[in-house]
Amino acid sequence: MEQFLYYLKVSWISIKRAPLPYALTIFILSLGLGVFFANATFYYQLNSDPLPHKSDKLFFPMTLMVPYECADCPPPRVLSYANVQKLSQSDIPTAKVGMYSADGYLRLDTKQAPTPVSIRMTQPDFFRMFEVPLLHGSIWADDKARLELILAKQTAEKMFGHSDVVGEKILLDDRHFTVVAVLDDWQMLPRLYDANNRAHLSEADQVYMPLETGYDFNYMSNRQSQTFDDTDYRQLATQGRTGALNQLQFWVQLDTEAQQQAYRQFMSNLVADEQKAGRHPSAPNNQLVPMRNIVSYFGGESADIKAFALVTLLFLGVCLFNASHLSLNRYISNQYEFSLRRALGASRGQLQQQMLADVLLMATFCCAGGLLIAWGGVSLLNFLWPANSLFGRWDLTLLLLLLVLTFTMSYLVTLYPSLRASFGGLNQQLKE
Structure with missing residues (x-):
């Protein structure tokens, strides 16, 4: 030295x-x-x-299940509610989640000025699949509709002045909801679970609502929606659940190669059955895109x-x-x-x-x-x-x-x- x-x-x-x-x-x-x-x-x-130990197990399934005939067409980037339900029927995935994002206004009461927020309509597996940390409360037990919200920590502190607000009432677009959980500080970057239209560059959402509740209250996607028939987008609660109105993203967790092969076969069988029923005449074009490739697949680099x-x-x-x-x-x-x-x-x-x-x-x-x-x-x-x-x-x-x-x-x-x-x-x- x-x-x-x-x-x-x-x-x-x-x-x-x-x-x-x-x-x-x-x-x-x-x-x-x-x-x-x-x-x-x-x-x-x-x-x-953002999830190096898990990204090779998370997949974005896409199918060309649309009510028209198209040669060499890519599958739609978003799915209809009916198709998500069909893709969810399999027990092969360890976890699965359908979701989309929408805009809303949050406030404590009618006397307070509304605060614009981004809302994620999602299902309970979302928090487990993408390892979202929980600070207070508990996630919904099932996929049913309910007047309950989950808030990001910053949103809870902004609205109430503190983060422990489980059980508190809040107004979202003039409807009363109960806060059942508060997330800890969390910001997945890049936000690969929402890579459509370069949304992976955005901040995490401030409010989380059950997917079924979002459809019940006719929340439209603020990212992308496509209609392939005469479905009225203002009637998500009814027509949106049965028609070809595409606005949902769908993710599955497939932990093993065997699960991945089995789910690909499930998708092939599903499309074949749909074609036999005369609902989707286009040639099959199924994609099972891994999370680490989703940005390049959508052309968002x-x-x-x-x-x-x-x-x-x-x-x-x-x-x-x-x-x-x-x-x-x-x-x-x-x-x-x-x-x-x-x-x-x-x-x-x-x-x-x-x-x-x-x-x-x-x-x-x-x-x-x-x-x-x-x-x-x-x-x-x-x-x-x-x-x-x-x-x-x-x-x-x-x-x-x-x-x-x-x-x-x-x-x-x-x-x-x-x-x-x-x-x-x-x-x-x-x-x-």
């Missing part, structure tokens, strides 16, 4: 001897790292897996983030080249000092340890500068693309990545100069 501290001291003296070239090297490398890290932050978060990530990677390469050139010039100016140390008996290994001390100092300064520039870059991107602002955040993995990248870039910057100083001809170096 004492020897390493000596190497750090020597490096610091070398920096003070020529501070401007060293500062310029640090600035160029920090700029490249900061810009790259700012864009890598969004790319990493947008492409992260951000091309802008990919393009910026590539451009900033090239920019980092340019910065690395220029920083290496400046570093080489600095080492050439100090070449006599290294040569003299070699002449006095310093081994090449000891010279490399001196270089590692230089790398450590450079990495420390570059890390501080890179983080500062990256923070500014993330703030700028949040301003330019507000829809992606949820993903402008850092976690421990990203910070460790920056540290490793900074140390690696700092080492590459000093690699050639250190090799030239350690392995060049001693006599020639002393003459120079």
Whole structure:
């Protein structure tokens, strides 16, 4: 340790001897790292897996069960209530859930100004499948309609001033509901369970209502709905349950390969039976899309983030080249000092340890500068693309990545100069 501290001291003296070239090297490398890290932050978060231990077990089934004939047509992105009920008949999945989102207004009483909220009409398995944490109360016991709501923690605190509000009454669109549970802080990012129309970039919903209740009160989807017949969307409670009004998303949990194969066969048999009954004349086109592929399947990947990530990677390469050139010039100016140390008996290994001390100092300064520039870059991107602002955040993995990248870039910057100083001809170096 004492020897390493000596190497750090020597490096610091070398920096003070020529501070401007060293500062310029640090600035160029920090700029490249900061810009790259700012864009890598969004790319990493947008492409992260929110349930890495489970995403390969969650699937989005889709079928071309529509009342018209179509060749080579993709299945609708959303399903009708009747088709969701048919897909739910199987006991093969470990869990299954139909859902959609709608808009509403929440308030404590008629005297209070209404607060706009996003409502998720869903079923009890939703909270288990997507590992939604519960803070107070309990989830509905079954799929039946009931005048009960589940609130997000922030919504409960905003409306009541505290989170423990189980049993309290609240008005949703002028209908009285009872709060039966409050969720803990939860924000699945990206929100892959709702990837249609790039909704995976949105925040979690504030209110959760039983699916059957949503249909009873004629709540329409705020994402996407399609009608393939003369179903009146204003009569969800009746026609919406029987007609070809598509607005539901449906997920199943299939834990094993055997379950997945069995459910695919179930879907094939279901479509065959429907065709025999004359309800769906189109050729079968069943899809069982895994959760980790749902964004790409719906075409919701951000091309802008990919393009910026590539451009900033090239920019980092340019910065690395220029920083290496400046570093080489600095080492050439100090070449006599290294040569003299070699002449006095310093081994090449000891010279490399001196270089590692230089790398450590450079990495420390570059890390501080890179983080500062990256923070500014993330703030700028949040301003330019507000829809992606949820993903402008850092976690421990990203910070460790920056540290490793900074140390690696700092080492590459000093690699050639250190090799030239350690392995060049001693006599020639002393003459120079």
